[in-house]
Amino acid sequence: MKLAMKLFGTLIFTTMILLGAATSASANPFPDGNAQAGQQLFEHYKCNSCHDSMMGGDGNKIFTRFDRKRNTPDGLIEQIGLCSGNVNAHFSAQEKQNLAAYLNIFYKFK
Ligand code: HEC
Structure with missing residues (x-):
């Protein structure tokens, strides 16, 4: 009986680990x-130079902001493409992914 309980416990534990892994994998x-x-790109291109003055000092x-324009991962990528023109940059798809991954600390898309 004790052994059965132990095995059951292990099974639950393993399932939780697996579920956790699956959730975090799809959360990015x-x-x-x-x-x-x-x-680094964001700082190099001074992306917040405009946003700073628009937002009264803190461009981030x-x-x-409650009425922010971009509310999907695709929308964020699109905006990065638009704003790249503001800094005369031509970001590769990889660079846009990098910028989006960084900006997702604010957007928190899952
Ligand atoms: C020349 C000024 C300027 C520069 C430089 C600039 N932006 Fe923007 N950015 C804007 C404006 C204007 C908006 C749109 C604000 C609005 O529509 O309310 C915006 C909005 C954004 C948004 C969407 C915010 C939201 O509401 O969800 C993102 C993301 C963004 N910029 C990223 C960048 C990145 C990345 C860079 C650097 C590569 C950058 N911006 C450089 C002017 C600029």
């Missing part, structure tokens, strides 16, 4: 993006 909308590389607020 930009699996190919490197957030750290994205942050543009990503979390």
